[in-house]
Structures are given as structure tokens and as C-alpha cells.
Amino acid sequence: xxxxxxxxxxxxxxxxxxxxxxxxxxxxxxxxxxxxxxxxxxxxxxxxxxxxxxxxxxxxxxxxxxxxxxxxxxxxxxxxxxxxxxxxxxxxxxxxxxxxxxxxxxxxxxxxxxxxxxxxxxxxxxxxxxxxxxxxxxxxxxxxxxxxxxxxxxxxxxxxxxxxxxxxxxxxxxxxxxxxxxxxxxxxxxxxxxxxxxxxxxxxxxxxxxxxxxxxxxxxxxxxxxx
Amino acid sequence: xxxxxxxxxxxxxxxxxxxxxxxxxxxxxxxxxxxxxxxxxxxxxxxxxxxxxxxxxxxxxxxxxxxxxxxxxxxxxxxxxxxxxxxxxxxxxxxxxxxxxxxxxxxxxxxxxxxxxxxxxxxxxxxxxxxxxxxxxxxxxxxxxxxxxxxxxxxxxxxxxxxxxxxxxxxxxxxxxxxxxx
Numbered sequence: 001x002x003x004x005x006x007x008x009x010x011x012x013x014x015x016x017x018x019x020x021x022x023x024x025x026x027x028x029x030x031x032x033x034x035x036x037x038x039x040x041x042x043x044x045x046x047x048x049x050x051x052x053x054x055x056x057x058x059x060x061x062x063x064x065x066x067x068x069x070x071x072x073x074x075x076x077x078x079x080x081x082x083x084x085x086x087x088x089x090x091x092x093x094x095x096x097x098x099x100x101x102x103x104x105x106x107x108x109x110x111x112x113x114x115x116x117x118x119x120x121x122x123x124x125x126x127x128x129x130x131x132x133x134x135x136x137x138x139x140x141x142x143x144x145x146x147x148x149x150x151x152x153x154x155x156x157x158x159x160x161x162x163x164x165x166x167x168x169x170x171x172x173x174x175x176x177x178x179x180x181x182x183x184x185x186x187x188x189x190x191x192x193x194x195x196x197x198x199x200x201x202x203x204x205x206x207x208x209x210x211x212x213x214x215x216x217x218x219x220x221x222x223x224x225x226x227x
Numbered sequence: 228x229x230x231x232x233x234x235x236x237x238x239x240x241x242x243x244x245x246x247x248x249x250x251x252x253x254x255x256x257x258x259x260x261x262x263x264x265x266x267x268x269x270x271x272x273x274x275x276x277x278x279x280x281x282x283x284x285x286x287x288x289x290x291x292x293x294x295x296x297x298x299x300x301x302x303x304x305x306x307x308x309x310x311x312x313x314x315x316x317x318x319x320x321x322x323x324x325x326x327x328x329x330x331x332x333x334x335x336x337x338x339x340x341x342x343x344x345x346x347x348x349x350x351x352x353x354x355x356x357x358x359x360x361x362x363x364x365x366x367x368x369x370x371x372x373x374x375x376x377x378x379x380x381x382x383x384x385x386x387x388x389x390x391x392x393x394x395x396x397x398x399x400x401x402x403x404x405x406x407x408x409x
Contacts, residue, residue: 017400021371022312023378047296052407053372054301055350056357057308061266061373063258066278074253077279078286079246225246 013045020049072127080196080223118145120224124199126151131220133161133176135199142190144173146181151219157203162214164200165192175208176201198223229255234299241289249286256300257282260307266373267311277314281307312375356406364399367392 012035018024019032036043118136125132131151137144146161153159159177162170165188173183189197200221202214209215229237234255240248260281264274284306292302357365363385370376376384382392 011401013404014397014400017404018397021368022309022375023371023396044296050305051297051301052350052353054297054304054308056353056369057263057266057304057373058259058300059350059354060369061259061262064262064265065258066261066275070275070278071250071253071257074257074279074282075246075250078249078283227244 012039012042016042016046017049019046020053069127076222079225080198118227120193120197120226122199122222122224124201124220124222126220131159131201133199133201133220135224137185137190137193137224139190142184144183144185146176146183148176148178148181151176151178151201153203156206157216158206158208159219160202160204160208160214160216162200162202163189164198165189166195168192170200170214172208172212172214173199175204193224193226196223231299234303238285238289238292238299238302241286242292249282252285253282256303259300260303263304263307263373264311267308267315267375273314273318274311277311278307280314281310284310308372308375315375352407353403356403359406360399360402364396364402367396368399368403371396 012032015024015028015032015035019029024032032046036046118138120137122135123132124135129150132149133151134147134149135144148159151159158175161173161176161183163173163185164170171186171189174181185193198221200214201219202209203216203219204214205216234252237248237252237255241252257278261274261278264277264281265271268274268277285303288306292299295302297305357368360368367376367381367385370381370384378389378393378396381396382389385392385395387395
């Protein structure tokens with residue numbers, strides 16, 4: 001390394017500063033990275049500038065609270081990041097779906113929360129958290145354990161739970177009431193867990209959505225993510 | 228304000244897929260990172276979009292934090308700043324990819340715990356040293372880092388030829404380096 005007081009343009013330590021400042025072109029930056037790989041002192045120099053500049057920004061750039069709704073968007077994007085768009089949009093479309101008789105979800109006889117380790121979990125909650133449902137799936141039993149901790153449908157309506165695999169039409173899992181429930185996942189839905197399966201709750205007329213197609217508002221939605 | 232140790236622990240737990248730790252990290256750091264993105268982009272809607280990308284990247288790269296040598300907050304700010312500048316350059320070039328993608332991995336490319344040992348007072352020291360530079364140099368350094376301005380843009384801003392601005396800024400960086408190593 002030449003001395004810092006040497007001719008302008010030759011000192012690699014200045015290039016390290018320019019690199020940290022983002023002033024190098026793509027080609028120059030790649031050439032400098034090759035140099036850094038061979039020269040730990042140079043890498044440390046660039047890192048030192050990066051650290052100092054980041055701290056300068058930390059000190060000088062004022063905090064700005066992002067909008068509250070962004071937090072949920074970030075969570076959706078991070079935890080459901082295999083999706084290119086929010087899945088619940090699919091719920092709004094009147095995609096053709098098989099007519100499925102809507103069963104009222106019943107408490108499973110052998111349901112013992114926490115008895116086995118679930119492989120997939122989801123917390124499905126509305127933005128104001130007035131509705132919160134937790135879900136856990138175990139492949140051994142093929143059952144989805146559900147706990148609706150809070151949440152009331154609008155007057156004269158019921159809550160209906162849906163599973164959405166990728167861009168497929170939503171499949172009803174039944175009508176939801178407060179408390180613990182257990183519902184089997186069909187092999188098709190279970191096989192979609194890897195690529196992303198979203199649970200969504202809508203409000204529907206008594207008896208459930210006519211024709212097995214959601215018609216009400218989406219009250220909450222979240223992907224099942226692997227534990 | 229979260230401590231350095233807390234931020235470090237949250238990042239470490241994100242690497243293990245701990246969603247709760249991620250949310251805690253978001254709550255503790257999103258205002259700072261949103262501020263950084265806003266400073267670069269000067270556009271709320273774009274900054275909101277980029278903030279999401281920033282946290283996706285943090286979640287995905289958390290496992291690489293331990294070896295990168297930056298302090299936890301600096302690592303987060305570096306990611307935020309680089310993603311925002313990526314977006315800014317894509318905007319300026321009419322939708323093409325920016326060139327920060329490689330530079331975004333600065334921390335990954337540079338091994339060693341060196342920077343970790345830089346004391347918190349160093350930021351204040353850098354600020355103080357910037358004030359000793361001739362007119363315009365400190366502004367150029369801040370515009371390059373915090374607003375992503377290139378040599379070409381700085382040359383235009385200060386109405387001097389491209390070669391001149393580079394020589395001018397590099398002289399400033401020499402002085403800065405000397406001031407910092409005293």
C-alpha cells in the first residue's frame with residue numbers, strides 16, 4: 001500500500017473510502033473487491049469507513065416513524081415471501097371453486113394443545129387485533145389445530161375459514177367459532193404447505209358462503225410458515 | 228432505544244427464523260431505517276416500499292451478520308442505505324438496475340472484527356473532522372453517502388469538471404483520514 005500522502009489517485013486507502021461512499025462505478029467497485037480479497041488491511045480500511053459513515057448517518061439522520069400499517073405489510077412480505085402478491089387478493093376474485101358443503105368445525109376429541117411439535121404455524125389476526133386465531137399443523141396427524149382467541153362476526157354473519165394454495169381458488173375449512181378446533185387438511189392442501197398456504201377468515205351469511213366461494217370481507221389472513 | 232446487545236441478539240435470532248425477534252427488531256429500528264430511506268429517496272411512498280425490501284433483506288441475510296465485522300446498527304443502516312440508493316439509481320436510470328447490488332455486500336466481502344472496535348465517539352469525531360475540511364467537501368461527503376450522489380452529480384452540483392471534483396474530494400478524504408488517525 002502506498003503512503004496516504006502519496007499522489008492523488010494511487011492510494012488504495014482512498015479507493016476504500018470512495019468504495020464505502022458508493023462513489024466507484026460498478027467495474028471499479030468489483031476491481032476493488034478483488035483487491036480487498038487479497039489484502040485484509042484494505043478490507044479493514046473499507047470496513048472502517050463503512051462503520052464510521054453508518055454511524056454518522058445514525059447520528060445525523062432523524063428517526064421517522066413509518067406508518068403503522070407498514071409493519072403488517074413487512075411481516076406478510078417476510079414470512080410469506082414466496083408470494084409475489086398478497087394472497088388474499090385471490091379471495092376477492094370470484095374464481096370458480098368446487099361446491100363444498102360447509103361443515104361447522106368441531107372440537108376434535110383427541111385435541112391436546114402442545115402435545116406434539118407442529119411443523120407449520122400461523123397467527124391470523126385483523127389489523128386492530130380484535131380477531132386473533134392461532135393455527136398449528138402436524139403432518140403426522142394431518143390435522144390443523146385452531147384456536148380462535150378473539151373475534152366476532154358482524155351481526156347476522158358467521159366467520160368462515162379458508163385455505164389458499166398459491167394462486168388456487170380458496171378452499172373452505174368450515175365455519176369458525178371461539179375456542180379450540182381441529183380440522184383435517186386435504187392431501188392437496190397439505191402438499192401446498194411447502195410452497196405457501198395461506199389461511200384467511202371472511203364474514204359470510206349464516207350457513208357459510210354459498211357455492212363454496214367467499215363473498216364477504218376478508219377480516220384477517222396469514223400464511224402458515226414452517227417452524 | 229434498544230441496546231447494541233439487544234439488536235445483536237435479535238439479528239442472531241432472526242438467523243434462526245425467530246419471527247418474534249424479527250418483529251422486535253423492526254419495532255426498535257424501523258424509525259431509524261425509514262429515516263435513512265427517506266433521506267436518500269425524499270419520497271414517502273418509495274421509502275415505504277424500500278423499507279419493506281430492507282427488512283426482507285435483513286431477514287434473509289441475518290445469518291451472515293455475525294461474520295461481517297460491522298456493529299449491528301451500522302449493518303442495518305448500511306443495508307437500508309444501499310437498498311434505498313439502489314432504488315434511487317433505478318429511478319434515475321428509468322427503471323434499470325442500479326449498481327449498488329455488489330456494493331451492498333460490502334460487509335460480506337470484508338472480513339475481520341476491525342470495525343466493531345470503533346467506538347461510538349467515532350461518529351462525533353468524523354463529524355468534527357468533516358467540519359475542518361474546506362468549503363463544500365463535507366457537504367459532498369454527506370451527499371455521496373446519505374443521498375447517493377455520484378461524482379457526475381456532484382460535479383454538476385458544484386459546477387466543476389468531473390476530474391476536478393474527484394481530485395477535490397479525494398484531497399478532502401486524505402485530510403479526513405489524517406484528522407481521524409490523530
